[in-house]
Amino acid sequence: MIEIRNLHVRIADEGIEIIKGLNLSVADGEVAAIMGPNGSGKSTLSYALAGRDGYEVTDGEVLFNGVNLLELEPDERAAAGLFLAFQYPVEIPGVATMNFLKAAMNAQRKARGEKEYSTPDFIRTVREAAGHLGISMDMLKRPLNAGFSGGEKKRAEILQMALLEPKLCIMDETDSGLDIDALKVVADGVNAMRGPNRSFVVITHYQRLLEYIVPDTVHVLYKGRIIQSGDKDLALHLEKHGYADIIGQAA
Amino acid sequence: MLKHIEKLTPAEEALLSAAETLLEATPQRRRAAETLRERGLPSRKVEAWHYTDLRTRLKEFAGLADTADDGQAWIEADRGLVEAARLPVINGRLRASLADDMPQGVTLKSFEGEGGFADAADAVAMLNTLIGRGGVDMGVAAGARVEKPVELLHGTISAGASAIRHKVAMGEGASATIVERHESADGLAVQSNAVVDLEIADDARLLWVIVQTEGDAATHLAQLNVNLGARAKLTVLVLNAGGALVRREINVDVTGEDADLQIRGVNLIGGETHLDVTTVLLHDVPGSVSTELFRNVATAHGAGIFQGQIRVAQIAQKTDARMACNTLLLSDEAEFSAKPELEIFADDVQCAHGATVADIEDDHLFYLMARGIPQKQARAMLVQAFVEEAFEEVEDEALRDALNARIENWLDRHG
Numbered sequence: 288m289i290e291i292r293n294l295h296v297r298i299a300d301e302g303i304e305i306i307k308g309l310n311l312s313v314a315d316g317e318v319a320a321i322m323g324p325n326g327s328g329k330s331t332l333s334y335a336l337a338g339r340d341g342y343e344v345t346d347g348e349v350l351f352n353g354v355n356l357l358e359l360e361p362d363e364r365a366a367a368g369l370f371l372a373f374q375y376p377v378e379i380p381g382v383a384t385m386n387f388l389k390a391a392m393n394a395q396r397k398a399r400g401e402k403e404y405s406t407p408d409f410i411r412t413v414r415e416a417a418g419h420l421g422i423s424m425d426m427l428k429r430p431l432n433a434g435f436s437g438g439e440k441k442r443a444e445i446l447q448m449a450l451l452e453p454k455l456c457i458m459d460e461t462d463s464g465l466d467i468d469a470l471k472v473v474a475d476g477v478n479a480m481r482g483p484n485r486s487f488v489v490i491t492h493y494q495r496l497l498e499y500i501v502p503d504t505v506h507v508l509y510k511g512r513i514i515q516s517g518d519k520d521l522a523l524h525l526e527k528h529g530y531a532d533i534i535g536q537a538a
Numbered sequence: 539m540l541k542h543i544e545k546l547t548p549a550e551e552a553l554l555s556a557a558e559t560l561l562e563a564t565p566q567r568r569r570a571a572e573t574l575r576e577r578g579l580p581s582r583k584v585e586a587w588h589y590t591d592l593r594t595r596l597k598e599f600a601g602l603a604d605t606a607d608d609g610q611a612w613i614e615a616d617r618g619l620v621e622a623a624r625l626p627v628i629n630g631r632l633r634a635s636l637a638d639d640m641p642q643g644v645t646l647k648s649f650e651g652e653g654g655f656a657d658a659a660d661a662v663a664m665l666n667t668l669i670g671r672g673g674v675d676m677g678v679a680a681g682a683r684v685e686k687p688v689e690l691l692h693g694t695i696s697a698g699a700s701a702i703r704h705k706v707a708m709g710e711g712a713s714a715t716i717v718e719r720h721e722s723a724d725g726l727a728v729q730s731n732a733v734v735d736l737e738i739a740d741d742a743r744l745l746w747v748i749v750q751t752e753g754d755a756a757t758h759l760a761q762l763n764v765n766l767g768a769r770a771k772l773t774v775l776v777l778n779a780g781g782a783l784v785r786r787e788i789n790v791d792v793t794g795e796d797a798d799l800q801i802r803g804v805n806l807i808g809g810e811t812h813l814d815v816t817t818v819l820l821h822d823v824p825g826s827v828s829t830e831l832f833r834n835v836a837t838a839h840g841a842g843i844f845q846g847q848i849r850v851a852q853i854a855q856k857t858d859a860r861m862a863c864n865t866l867l868l869s870d871e872a873e874f875s876a877k878p879e880l881e882i883f884a885d886d887v888q889c890a891h892g893a894t895v896a897d898i899e900d901d902h903l904f905y906l907m908a909r910g911i912p913q914k915q916a917r918a919m920l921v922q923a924f925v926e927e928a929f930e931e932v933e934d935e936a937l938r939d940a941l942n943a944r945i946e947n948w949l950d951r952h953g
Contacts, residue, residue: 337908340900365910377905381923381930387906390919395910430923447909 288455288486289313289356294347296328296335296511304345305331307511313455313504316483320497320522321490323508324530329490330374332508333459337371338364352454365391366398368454372444372461379431384443387431388413392450416449420476438469445476456480457488462496474499494526507533543578550578552599556699557668560602566652570668577658584659589843589875590814592661595783596757600729602669603629603698610636612695619717619749619940622689625674629693630700630730632674643682643712649675653703653733662761662787666733670701676716680709680739687715687747687937694722694730694756701731708742708770715745715934720752720760722780728756733763740767740794746774747937751944752781754809761787766826768794775929776803776815776832777941779948784813792819792826792854799828802928804945807840807872808952814843821854828858833928834865835921836872837952845877846891852883861891866898866924868953898924918953922946 289312296306305328313319323329335342336349338361349356356364379387392412393403404412417427420442432440441461448456458477462470477487477500489500497505497519505521506513509530514537515521525533546554554571561567579596580587609628613636618624623638625646632648640646650672655663678684694700708714722728730752738744752758758781766772778784790799799819807813819828828848836842844863865874876893898920906916925945932938 337904339904339908360913361904361907362910362912362916365908371908373905373908377899377901379902379905379920379923381927382919387909387919390911390915391906391909394912394915398910398912451910 288315288317288352290350292348294335294349295345296331297343297345298331299341299343305511306335308347309508309512311506311513313486313488315486316481317504318481318487318489318500318502320502320505321488321508322492322494322505322522322525325492327508328511329508330459333371333457333490336457337361337369362394363398365451365453366395370448370451370453370456372448372456372458374459374461374463376432376440376444378433378435380433382431384427384429384431385413388427388447388450391447395451413450416446419479420446420449421472422446437464438466441465441469441473442476445473449476449480454484455486455488457490459490460492461489462491462493470496471499494522497522509534509537542576546575546578547593549596549599550574552601553665553668556599556602561669561671564652566654566667570652570655570664573658573664574668580659580661586659586816586845587661589845589877590785590812592785595812600698600727603694603700603728604696605629605631607695608633608636609693609695612693613691616691616693616721619689619719619747620687620936622687622717624689624691627673627690627692627702628695629698630671630702632672632702634674640688641684641686643679643684644688644714645677645679647675649673649703649705653705653735662731662759662785663733665759666701666703666731666761669699670703670731670733673702673704676704676706678708678712678714681711682709682714684712684714687717689717689719692718692720692730692732694726694728694752697727699729699731703733703735705735707737708739708744710739711741712739713743715747717747717749719749720758722753722756724753725755726753728752730756731759733761736762736764738764738766738770738772741769742767743771744773746772748774748776748786749941749944750778750780750784750786752784754780754782754811756781757783759785762789764788764790766790766792766794766797766799769796770794771798773800773802775932775941776801777944778804778813778815779806779944781813782811784811786815788817790819790828792821792828793823795823795825797826799826801828801830802931803832804925804928805832805834805842805844806925806945806948806952807834807836807842807874808838808948809840810838811840813841814845816845818847819849819859821848821850821857821859824854825856826854828860830861831928832863833925834863834874835868835925835949836865836874837868839871841872842874843877844875845879847879848881848889850882850884850887850889855884855886857884857887857889859887859889863893864924865895866921867895868897868921918949921953922949
């Protein structure tokens, strides 16, 4: 699905290198968890993959289903099947959520040469997906994320993910700010989407989320590199012993 | 001692000559001519015109527009803003014979004569007095609840200057929606001038909607003068989306206690447009509320100005007056100047103003693009969202949609 080789990323404004030679390969259908302490480069990695301005790739390559991801604009990456679930989804007053969803879904379909949704088909699709996530149509009439609670924002991200049907979902600390009920809703949404042709990169600080979204592989990110990889037991080890001993071993 | 000007500009000469040769010399018109001759049009030295030097900018006077064509074909082709009882004004002349039937409670008389002006700095009204020939005198009966909007549809269909002045009176407890629309075609050298004197009696509710979509060669000078009674509520919506040189003045004198004034405006400024919105709100009595919000977009070589004056008299305690002016600049050559002016003589009041100028936010743009929306479309969505927020409280959905459709149309052409 995605092959990241020797990736170096610098935050342009500050001129500081955050990702320093990262290698990661995620197979079709795989759920890979990336764990790491604060400041290890988790969010920088997700922004760099999604193509945010100011996150400058200085070396390395990223192949997404054989395509050089780094040459694409953010919207082209999305149309190619990459989805970033934001840690802090922005509030955009004035843009109605339904209009935004329709614009996004149709833009991606158009980019892929598919037929755009008719309004009735679009509404039916959204209504069904929202129902599974306990999102009311009233909430979708409001401006995008505006006044949504933390849990509502994360559920709205999962709704977008479900509607856009991406191939690779990067989930940036989706568990932050969620209570246990909201966490379960989000995890159920993710688990329902798992399949042989869809992969996930679940970025998290805590093991808690991984109790609900059980990963195939776990990778420890520290100072911009993957310093250890393993299966789900690695997450349990980290939960018990913290990052210190693994960081110690790597050093 | 006021300084007299030494030499008239060609435009001033032509204005005076047109007024003297073509129009009857009434006392008001004579006074306007005298004032113009002595003081000229206001230059940037006149504080209220500091950002819009009318003397320099009004290079020539186009002569009075032809009024032979009653505009019937143009009126029939007009697609309207919303379903309304239309009262057409073509090239500055009221065309009552082509008007729709007015809703019950609305009475019309034609108003002949000139409305007067304050002084040389009151140049919009001064020019209106000089070359204007009356307009409509509209009354909404006390207690009447007029559902169907009434539209004063001003179309300038041939080159030249025109001026019209209306008087509108809302009776006690009456409610109505009145649209004031100004249209002309691109490329037409139009100089349109419109003044409305609006009296709103106690407990009346009025929604006044100004839609200005003059062509790209038009000079448009307009003034709304309001007297707002006790417990009355006035909402003014303004959409400026046209013209080459535009001055829109809104003057409200809040003379009744507990009155409520809401002004929401969108100014779309592109091409070579110079657009000046100047508001003067006087709170003369205790307990009234006013909120002004303008959202502006300037692109290409567009230049926008907002001057917002609020004066709170000493006796006007418990006044709550707020003003905000937010602008998106979409090109390096576009500019916007905001000048808030608060003069507060009472001590127990709430007054606030804020002005911002910015580009759209990077994290908003990235969010939309990360969902697959191409940059151009994402930017357009964000610009539209920014301006449409000004009208989000408009309860009449058809009206809100119609205003937003005009905004979208402008952004499509200028984005």
